[in-house]
Amino acid sequence: MSTAELLSVRNLHKKYGAVTALRNVSFTVRKGEVTALLGDNGAGKSTTIKAIAGAAPADSGSIILEGQEVSLRRPADANALGIQTVYQDLALCDNLGICANLFLGRERVLRPFGILRDVDMEAEALRVLKTLRVNLPSLDTHVSSLSGGQRQAVAIARAVLWGTKLVIMDEPTAALGVAQTAEVLRLVRDLAAQGFGVILITHNMHNVFEVADSVVVLRLGETVLEARKSDLTPEIVVGCITGSRTTVGGAA
Numbered sequence: 001m002s003t004a005e006l007l008s009v010r011n012l013h014k015k016y017g018a019v020t021a022l023r024n025v026s027f028t029v030r031k032g033e034v035t036a037l038l039g040d041n042g043a044g045k046s047t048t049i050k051a052i053a054g055a056a057p058a059d060s061g062s063i064i065l066e067g068q069e070v071s072l073r074r075p076a077d078a079n080a081l082g083i084q085t086v087y088q089d090l091a092l093c094d095n096l097g098i099c100a101n102l103f104l105g106r107e108r109v110l111r112p113f114g115i116l117r118d119v120d121m122e123a124e125a126l127r128v129l130k131t132l133r134v135n136l137p138s139l140d141t142h143v144s145s146l147s148g149g150q151r152q153a154v155a156i157a158r159a160v161l162w163g164t165k166l167v168i169m170d171e172p173t174a175a176l177g178v179a180q181t182a183e184v185l186r187l188v189r190d191l192a193a194q195g196f197g198v199i200l201i202t203h204n205m206h207n208v209f210e211v212a213d214s215v216v217v218l219r220l221g222e223t224v225l226e227a228r229k230s231d232l233t234p235e236i237v238v239g240c241i242t243g244s245r246t247t248v249g250g251a252a
């Protein structure tokens with residue numbers, strides 16, 4: 001095992017009734033790197049991240065975290081092991097403030113024998129937002145009044161609050177304008193620079209070539225490419241997504 005290897009997914013298989021969603025998905029995510037997970041509609045990206053997030057376990061195959069095979073039957077299993085997922089809906093509570101959203105459902109984690117005091121939550125929230133270099137209005141601002149990029153930043157900050165090792169992001173820039181996309185991509189790069197492993201699902205080739213270190217392409221439920229970005233061109237990646245290329249493997 002390379003010292004930098006964080007997560008290894010091996011031979012995931014998953015069926016939904018008669019539909020085979022994953023037939024042989026394998027790839028590796030390294031610490032301090034962004035791994036882009038690509039594929040056409042129905043290729044198996046969501047099914048793969050649900051397996052890693054514990055939301056919908058695969059039928060067979062293994063997931064190895066820091067060299068140890070792990071059992072991820074529920075999202076809580078993944079969270080306890082330091083795997084957090086930021087889904088497209090962000091799962092924010094619009095009628096609550098930034099700070100309350102950051103700690104949603106976790107109010108007792110810092111103080112198991114008592115309610116977490118507002119002052120402690122605010123100090124921790126400010127620390128994380130500062131670490132991520134995220135600029136937001138005051139912590140009691142309702143998230144409903146934030147821009148799409150700011151909402152994404154709150155969801156990402158929440159994901160990295162608690163002993164997180166791996167952050168999975170599902171199309172984080174899908175609904176954003178140019179400036180907000182640039183800010184979220186900066187955040188993605190910063191997460192990797194701070195040592196987190198990041199899986200980035202995106203259809204946007206520009207995003208891939210801007211922030212990814214390695215690229216994994218799924219097609220029809222199989223891994224058809226795993227390579228370092230530096231060994232790739234957009235044409236190769238698109239060819240693997242569409243099936244006009246049949247390159248398998250790589251130097252990742």
Ligand SMILES: Nc1ncnc2c1ncn2[C@@H]1O[C@H](COP(=O)(O)OP(=O)(O)OP(=O)(O)O)[C@@H](O)[C@H]1O
Pocket residue numbers: 016017019020021039040041042043044045046047048
């Ligand atoms: N709950 C489900 N029930 C039945 N089939 C499903 C279910 N979820 C996914 N599938 C099927 O599994 C396959 C993989 O779907 P998945 O959602 O993982 O692909 P994807 O790469 O995330 O696609 P997209 O980019 O469109 O979200 C598809 O054929 C899809 O129709």
